[in-house]
Amino acid sequence: RTLFSKPGVDIVAPVFDSRLNPIGVRYYQSGRLVNEYFGRHDQERAAMMRKAFPGLSVSVIDQSDDASQLILLVDGPAATPRIHHLDTHTGKAELIEDSLPWLASFSFSPAEVLTATGKDGLPIEAFLTLPAGEHKRPLVVMPHGGPVGVSDHLHFDREVQFLASLGYAVLRVNFRGSDGYGKSFREAGHHQFGGLIEDD
Numbered sequence: 001r002t003l004f005s006k007p008g009v010d011i012v013a014p015v016f017d018s019r020l021n022p023i024g025v026r027y028y029q030s031g032r033l034v035n036e037y038f039g040r041h042d043q044e045r046a047a048m049m050r051k052a053f054p055g056l057s058v059s060v061i062d063q064s065d066d067a068s069q070l071i072l073l074v075d076g077p078a079a080t081p082r083i084h085h086l087d088t089h090t091g092k093a094e095l096i097e098d099s100l101p102w103l104a105s106f107s108f109s110p111a112e113v114l115t116a117t118g119k120d121g122l123p124i125e126a127f128l129t130l131p132a133g134e135h136k137r138p139l140v141v142m143p144h145g146g147p148v149g150v151s152d153h154l155h156f157d158r159e160v161q162f163l164a165s166l167g168y169a170v171l172r173v174n175f176r177g178s179d180g181y182g183k184s185f186r187e188a189g190h191h192q193f194g195g196l197i198e199d200d
Contacts, residue, residue: 004038008182018065026059028180030113031127031154032076033057045070045088052086052093057155071096075156077111077129080104100156109164111154118176118200122188125181126173127152129164137169147197148177148189175200 004011004025015024015035024037024046035058037043045067049058053074061083062071068088075081080100086093098104111129118124131137140163144152152172160170174181175197177189189197 004036006036008185010180010182010186015060017067018063028151028153030125031111031152033059033153033155035060042067048088048091049086052091053084057153077127077154077156077160078108080108080156106161106165108156108161111160113154116200118196120196122176122185122200124173124175124200126171127154129160129170129172131164131167131169137167139169139171141171141173143173143175144178146177146179147175147193148186149179151178151180153180173200 003014003022006027009027009029012026012028012033014022015026015037017023023039023042024035026033026035028034032055035046035049037046049070049072053072056074056076056079059073060070061073063069070086070088072084072086072093073081074084080098080103082098083096084093085096109129109131111127114126114128116124116126142160142163144150151174160172163170175189176192177186177197179186
């Protein structure tokens, strides 16, 4: 039976408790990883994670049997992946490990979500990373591979940040056919290589 569905998104993975009961799902929305839980207690825990790491993607990679102690993987477009311990009794998060410590002295450019409309009216989402400053910047359009069944997200991307450090704005477009936006959006990319995909 269907446990969960949401129009316009693809489920990345189910979320299980320590007894392997499904308690929620993960999916991407506006480029960020969302953990949506079925039960009130787990929903409160998800709200605590969002409060501890606002605007970032958070994944539970391990937990205690009673789910009060969480090990989290956290990152964002301008935040390197880091592993944290979150105590749900206190709401306090503590850094365990920075996966890219040699980048700690660098500052990174933020990304913003853009929405546009394709030639045929199909809504399209894109991510724009802008280096600091008010001046005009040259733009690199960086399409993902596939082209169908693949997508860009707002995780930390070293190539994007390297280009931004050189002064380039970087645009990544989740054109039709991209994964994560539901079956009809993905199928809209079929037979559109060299056509509406490039138009998007």
